[in-house]
Amino acid sequence: MxxxxxxxxxxxxxxxCAGVDRAIKIVEMALAKWGAPVFVRHEIVHNKYVVDDLRAKGAVFVEELEECPDDRPVIFSAHGVPKSVPAEAAKRDMLYVDATCPLVSKVHIEAERHHASGLQIIMIGHAGHPETVGTMGQLPEGEVLLVETPADVAALNVRDPAGLAFVTQTTLSVDDTIDIVAALQKRFPAIKGPHKEDICxxxxxxxxxxxxxxxxxxxxxxxxxxxxxxxxxxxxxxxxxxxxxxxxxxxxxxxxxxxxxxxxxxxxxxxxxxxxxxxxxxxxxxxxxxxxxxxxxxxxxxxxxxxxxxxxxxxx
Incomplete structure (x- = not known):
């Protein structure tokens, strides 16, 4: 026929992408260096095939640091983690490796720099996504406000309309983000944006x-x-x-x-x-x-x- x-x-x-490639390599190299098991907080990247393959090699995936023993290495996923996570690992004297994508780390540094200048941050991202949780967790509570749509911009309650900056989750739709940024700039003309586009x-x-x-x-x-x-x-x-x-x-x-x-x-x-x-x-x-x-x-x-x-x- x-x-x-x-x-x-x-x-x-x-x-x-390069960040995913690096994160997977980090888990594989950690297993080669320290042997199994190596613990990974959250899926190293969002793909079942990749996670199952690493699990078969000796990686143990957990959601929270409290599920990890003190005496085995732990790796933080490519999406990034709140500052409280490495602080807790250091407090427990754990051996940890941060696999946060360097482009996500760039957004973290940007948010911290704006915060140090006295600005409140607005993050364009998806509520509950690990990257959003990690970026918002770089600063004290209330210092980062989340918006997902242009409608969210209209409902924002900010500390000082003249003292704002925005950052973006790296994996968003470029077209959607344009609309949200336009809404932010219309409502807050003085808002500061990234030096270079956050979307990777x-x-x-x-x-x-x-x-x-x-x-x-x-x-x-x-x-x-x-x-x-x-x-x-x-x-x-x-x-x-x-x-x-x-x-x-x-x-x-x-x-x-x-x-x-x-x-x-x-x-x-x-x-x-x-x-x-x-x-x-x-x-x-x-x-x-x-x-x-x-x-x-x-x-x-x-x-x-x-x-x-x-x-x-x-x-x-």
Whole structure:
């Protein structure tokens, strides 16, 4: 039986970013240096495949520091942690390694710098997301106010309208953030913004690649986890950019084939915490059902690399 024809648009860049790559490497190097178990506070990155793989190698994932013994190394996830977490680890004399993405750390430093200048901070982010919790936890309670939508800006109760600065969660939709920043600047004309865009290069690049292929594809599959902010934003960006059907899939087994009936072209991308092996798996599943022609849509080249902490680079 002849397979139906399918054009497969493959977004580039896609998948792992430098911060995720570094965080995974930190766990693997910690296991090599200190042996198992190594404890990790929160999922190191938001991807079940990655977490399960590290768990099989000896990593133990916990939600809170109190679940960790004092005598084993603990790693803080790529999303960052409130200041109280390393302070508690130091108090317990624990060996800890911070895998916070350097671009998230940049936002932390920015918030602290503005706070030191006497400014109150407004954070654009998602309530409850580990990165938002970590950034807000860099400063005393009440010093960082959270907004998720332009409507939240209208309801803000600030200490001094002339003494404000804003920071942004690194994994948001670029387009959504523009609207919120515009609302902030309209209501608080004196508000100070970041010296350089807080939304990370990888988030921006992956969203731009999706926009470039969205109008070409009948449907789009985003490989990523449901708790991955940047992956969920890619689904939204694809829909807004003109793709009539966008679906988030963790694995090829999650593909809703009935929703794809009659389509002739599919776009594929992956969130910044999704490994390429899962993209390959989705492509293989499509090739099993269709006669596939692959077309890469490249909008940027990435060559960013972040060093792992010195404690792991030093030999035992």
């Amino acid at each position: 002849t397979k139906p024809q399918l054009t497969l648009y493959l977004a580039a860049p896609r998948g792992f 290069y990888a988030t921006t690049n992956r969203q731009e690649a999706v926009k470039a292929m969205a109008h070409k594809a009948d449907a789009m599959l985003v490989v990523g986890a449901p708790n991955s902010s940047n992956s969920r934003r890619l689904v939204e960006v694809g829909t807004r950019a003109g793709c009539s059907y966008s679906q988030l899939v963790q694995r090829a087994t999650d593909i809703d084939w009935r929703a794809l009936e009659g389509i002739r072209s599919i776009g594929i991308t992956a969130g910044a915490s999704a490994p390429e092996v899962l993209v390959d798996e989705v492509i293989a599943a499509l090739q099993a059902r269709y006669d596939v022609t692959m077309v890469e849509i490249e909008t940027a080249k990435e060559n960013v690399e972040f060093k792992v902490p010195r404690v792991l680079r030093e030999t035992a």
